[in-house]
Amino acid sequence: MSSELKAAPRRRRKPPVFQTIPATVIGSEWITPRMVRLKIHSDRMAGFVHESDPDQFVTVIFPRPGQELIELAPDFNWDYFYGLPDTDRPQARNYTVRRFDLAAGTIDVDVLVHGGPGLGEHWAINVKPGAPVYLWGPRIAYNPFPNATFFLLFCDECAVPAAAAIIDSLPADARGHLVAEVKNEAAIPPMPVRHGITVDWVFSDDVEPGESDRLAGAVQQVPVPNGELVYAWGGGEMKAMRHAGRHLRKHWGLGTSSISATGYWRVGQSNED
Numbered sequence: 223m224s225s226e227l228k229a230a231p232r233r234r235r236k237p238p239v240f241q242t243i244p245a246t247v248i249g250s251e252w253i254t255p256r257m258v259r260l261k262i263h264s265d266r267m268a269g270f271v272h273e274s275d276p277d278q279f280v281t282v283i284f285p286r287p288g289q290e291l292i293e294l295a296p297d298f299n300w301d302y303f304y305g306l307p308d309t310d311r312p313q314a315r316n317y318t319v320r321r322f323d324l325a326a327g328t329i330d331v332d333v334l335v336h337g338g339p340g341l342g343e344h345w346a347i348n349v350k351p352g353a354p355v356y357l358w359g360p361r362i363a364y365n366p367f368p369n370a371t372f373f374l375l376f377c378d379e380c381a382v383p384a385a386a387a388i389i390d391s392l393p394a395d396a397r398g399h400l401v402a403e404v405k406n407e408a409a410i411p412p413m414p415v416r417h418g419i420t421v422d423w424v425f426s427d428d429v430e431p432g433e434s435d436r437l438a439g440a441v442q443q444v445p446v447p448n449g450e451l452v453y454a455w456g457g458g459e460m461k462a463m464r465h466a467g468r469h470l471r472k473h474w475g476l477g478t479s480s481i482s483a484t485g486y487w488r489v490g491q492s493n494e495d
């Protein structure tokens with residue numbers, strides 16, 4: 223990487239204002255044998271989703287199996303939420319806004335059926351059109367320099383929707399490299415194409431995700447680009463994100479502000495814990 227390339231300041235963001243909005247699941251379709259796409263509608267979606275952020279994620283609040291969704295005040299807080307008795311307290315999981323249509327008031331979220339067993343995946347498989355949810359957020363993790371010239375994206379299967387949303391937002395001549403770990407070839411979802419972005423799929427096969435170093439190992443195989451201002455984004459299992467981030471700091475010479483590597487989940491730990 224050229225030391226003469228300097229990152230331009232990022233867009234100044236207003237302090238985030240998080241909202242809680244009532245919404246309804248209006249449809250679902252399998253986009254791979256392991257990933258179900260839910261379409262969610264709200265009359266308040268246009269004032270909720272940030273039009274300018276390609277990778278944003280929402281916390282979807284949904285009932286446990288056999289439970290009715292209780293009413294939440296728009297200004298509820300998480301202390302109140304986690305103080306509710308189990309019999310009342312819904313579940314809350316983070317999912318990426320894969321795409322949105324603000325005129326129609328809809329977002330799509332792609333939920334990985336990882337076989338955990340998690341209440342999030344269980345809900346996504348079984349939810350029927352008309353089911354009520356709340357959405358809280360949205361938040362972002364991807365925040366590149368405006369003059370970044372090379373995008374390194376690395377992720378496991380549950381963050382492939384985020385990688386796809388990011389690639390959707392990049393110009394046709396964008397340069398970069400995506401390394402993504404999925405179970406097998408059938409688990410590769412439809413992806414946007416940018417000819418300057420090399421894509422490497424890594425298959426976990428019969429090894430549980432997060433139990434191998436395959437993703438971080440594949441990131442180590444990516445040639446260090448010359449003369450590029452690199453921005454690196456990653457999403458996936460906590461340990462894999464740490465390993466890949468360490469490699470990029472040590473061998474690519476990236477500073478921490480050039481890397482957004484987010485732990486999406488942790489082996490053996492439910493998001494509820």
Ligand SMILES: Cc1cc2nc3c(=O)[nH]c(=O)nc-3n(C[C@H](O)[C@H](O)[C@H](O)COP(=O)(O)OP(=O)(O)OC[C@H]3O[C@@H](n4cnc5c(N)ncnc54)[C@H](O)[C@@H]3O)c2cc1C
Pocket residue numbers: 279315316317318319331332333334335336337338339340341342343344363380381383384431484485486487488489490491492493494
């Ligand atoms: C910023 C952000 C964006 C995210 N976007 C998406 C998205 O678009 N789609 C999506 O599917 N997920 C996404 N996730 C990840 C998702 O929130 C977690 O995987 C969540 O734990 C799933 O909840 P669950 O109820 O299915 O499993 P949990 O109840 O949380 O966990 C149950 C068991 O399953 C294991 N487990 C959890 N997640 C995974 C996984 N991904 N792979 C393998 N094992 C797992 C746990 O270690 C635990 O043992 C995102 C997370 C973050 C932080």
